[in-house]
Amino acid sequence: MDAGFILQYIAAGTVWVEDRLRILPVVWIGSGLLLAALTGAASIIVGDPFLTSYFRYVDLPILGKVPLASATVFDLGVFGLVVGATVLMLIAIAHQSIRRLRAARLEEERQSEEQQLWS
Amino acid sequence: MELTLSIAIGVLTGSGVWLILRPRTYQLVIGLSLLSYAVNLFIFSMGRLRVGAAPVLGVDGTGNPADFAGSHSAGAGAHRHRDRFRHNGASSGGTAGRARPHGKRPCRRAGIALMDWTRHLLIVPILLPLVAGAALLLINETRHTLKALVSLISALLLLVGGMALMRIAAGAPDGTGTLSTTYAVADWPAPFAIVLVLDRLSALMLVLTSVVALASLTFSLARWHGAGPHFHSLFQFLLMGLGGAFLTGDLFNLFVFFEITLAAYGLLLHGSGSFRVRSGLHYISINLAASLLFLIGVSLIYGVTGTLNMADLASRLPGLPDEDRVLFEAGAAILGVAFLVKAGMWPLGFWLAPAYTAAAAPVGAIFVVLTKVGVYVLLRLTLLLFGSPAGELTGFGGMVVALPPSSSRHQACSLPRLWAGSPDIACSSRRERCLRLSAWVTPVSCRAR
Numbered sequence: 001m002d003a004g005f006i007l008q009y010i011a012a013g014t015v016w017v018e019d020r021l022r023i024l025p026v027v028w029i030g031s032g033l034l035l036a037a038l039t040g041a042a043s044i045i046v047g048d049p050f051l052t053s054y055f056r057y058v059d060l061p062i063l064g065k066v067p068l069a070s071a072t073v074f075d076l077g078v079f080g081l082v083v084g085a086t087v088l089m090l091i092a093i094a095h096q097s098i099r100r101l102r103a104a105r106l107e108e109e110r111q112s113e114e115q116q117l118w119s
Numbered sequence: 120m121e122l123t124l125s126i127a128i129g130v131l132t133g134s135g136v137w138l139i140l141r142p143r144t145y146q147l148v149i150g151l152s153l154l155s156y157a158v159n160l161f162i163f164s165m166g167r168l169r170v171g172a173a174p175v176l177g178v179d180g181t182g183n184p185a186d187f188a189g190s191h192s193a194g195a196g197a198h199r200h201r202d203r204f205r206h207n208g209a210s211s212g213g214t215a216g217r218a219r220p221h222g223k224r225p226c227r228r229a230g231i232a233l234m235d236w237t238r239h240l241l242i243v244p245i246l247l248p249l250v251a252g253a254a255l256l257l258i259n260e261t262r263h264t265l266k267a268l269v270s271l272i273s274a275l276l277l278l279v280g281g282m283a284l285m286r287i288a289a290g291a292p293d294g295t296g297t298l299s300t301t302y303a304v305a306d307w308p309a310p311f312a313i314v315l316v317l318d319r320l321s322a323l324m325l326v327l328t329s330v331v332a333l334a335s336l337t338f339s340l341a342r343w344h345g346a347g348p349h350f351h352s353l354f355q356f357l358l359m360g361l362g363g364a365f366l367t368g369d370l371f372n373l374f375v376f377f378e379i380t381l382a383a384y385g386l387l388l389h390g391s392g393s394f395r396v397r398s399g400l401h402y403i404s405i406n407l408a409a410s411l412l413f414l415i416g417v418s419l420i421y422g423v424t425g426t427l428n429m430a431d432l433a434s435r436l437p438g439l440p441d442e443d444r445v446l447f448e449a450g451a452a453i454l455g456v457a458f459l460v461k462a463g464m465w466p467l468g469f470w471l472a473p474a475y476t477a478a479a480a481p482v483g484a485i486f487v488v489l490t491k492v493g494v495y496v497l498l499r500l501t502l503l504l505f506g507s508p509a510g511e512l513t514g515f516g517g518m519v520v521a522l523p524p525s526s527s528r529h530q531a532c533s534l535p536r537l538w539a540g541s542p543d544i545a546c547s548s549r550r551e552r553c554l555r556l557s558a559w560v561t562p563v564s565c566r567a568r
Binding site for chain 2: 030
């Protein structure tokens with residue numbers, strides 16, 4: 001999933017992707033963390049200690065007997081957290097490209113100002 | 120095989136250290152990752168190097184490093200103690216009939232049990248800041264007031280929870296009897312579960328943390344909390360790490376919470392500026408190096424005793440054969456060095472003064488608690504593992520180690536900086552300095568014994 005994000009960055013450029021990025025990485029991190037923590041806390045409501053996981057087999061119409069564990073939801077939260085964190089890090093690195101351009105542009109402006117000052 | 124592995128670890132460590140000492144950020148990062156590879160290899164080798172053995176555990180349970188280390192004599196005693204420990208954890212909370220057959224997974228009980236909320240009070244100092252911090256991430260950065268409100272409420276609840284825990288730790292009776300002071304996370308039986316343990320010391324530290332947190336959060340409302348992104352989230356995560364480190368009864372879990380307190384790195388950078396970035400880089404790299412030492416110590420101890428549960432560790436210690444005891448004490452000494460680095464003790468605390476000086480004022484205030492975690496753990500471990508001889512050294516002077524705070528005071532010239540440094544000076548009374556010095560001396564003396 002992170003690779004998908006990064007491919008977008010490579011293919012379309014940083015500015016294009018960030019105009020269209022609906023869910024920010026920080027939101028991924030926050031919601032993932034919240035989901036994981038609340039899943040862990042859900043067992044407190046039942047009366048068991050934090051993070052206790054429940055497990056049972058469920059018969060689904062087509063798939064048949066499927067194992068279901070409450071830890072799956074926790075893992076989904078962790079997934080969101082990892083996606084967000086990785087994308088955030090990679091975006092920070094990707095921004096170096098913009099920053100270098102910006103720094104170069106600022107440098108040019110400064111030099112042209114100096115030239116105007118001298119002339 | 121031993122030779123190959125040792126050479127590999129040595130080469131990795133050597134190049135890692137060399138790269139860390141280079142004055143380049145990128146090389147520093149690579150050096151740290153090389154060091155972590157070396158520590159990884161070391162940890163793997165702590166399960167003992169064997170050819171043709173079962174990958175993890177054999178069907179009949181062979182392959183446990185503790186058995187391999189030859190501590191069979193300790194086995195029976197440890198098992199007995201373990202049963203007792205589990206019994207304590209499971210049934211002293213006033214919920215009878217919760218002791219389950221050894222090693223069996225809990226199954227879901229029929230219906231919703233009588234909700235015994237006080238039993239879960241122990242997880243509050245960890246869970247509450249976690250949820251608050253995660254929720255704060257979702258709130259837009261422009262809504263300062265809302266964020267500050269959530270953060271303050273969380274800190275206030277932490278204070279209330281800490282005080283309730285203090286009552287429990289003091290043995291306040293609750294209708295059915297004394298409340299439980301252990302909490303097996305995820306309901307695994309005790310030596311395997313990560314156990315949260317409450318006693319008066321940890322409750323006191325929790326209350327201290329939440330008081331300081333509340334005060335510095337209130338102070339940050341004036342200006343600091345708007346100076347950069349995610350101040351409140353990072354603050355909550357830091358509180359979570361502190362709460363967990365004070366409550367946990369498991370050495371590896373302690374490591375995890377220590378790493379969570381590295382959220383302090385983000386806080387240290389809060390407000391930005393090149394001085395903050397520089398001292399923050401020193402802070403994070405030294406603390407990561409200390410973490411690697413921590414891992415080495417923990418893996419040595421695990422390799423010798425086969426457990427990381429502190430109570431279990433203390434019970435297995437007397438049955439340890441002499442040749443293993445040396446290794447164990449070496450592990451404890453390395454652990455001690457790691458904690459002393461984290462506590463910013465005198466010869467190892469060179470990172471402390473710039474970090475305190477650079478940090479924004481409210482962050483500096485919470486740093487005061489952060490550095491005490493190392494002292495707290497040292498106190499706890501030396502008393503738990505090495506018993507009374509460690510206590511004798513407590514009166515061993517107390518004149519030397521006021522250096523790091525006072526030097527930070529000299530460097531701190533502006534008023535908020537002075538304020539950031541001063542709580543440490545204020546609380547480094549003679550008694551605490553005694554504690555610090557004794558904490559410094561004991562692991563060394565234990566090793567020499």
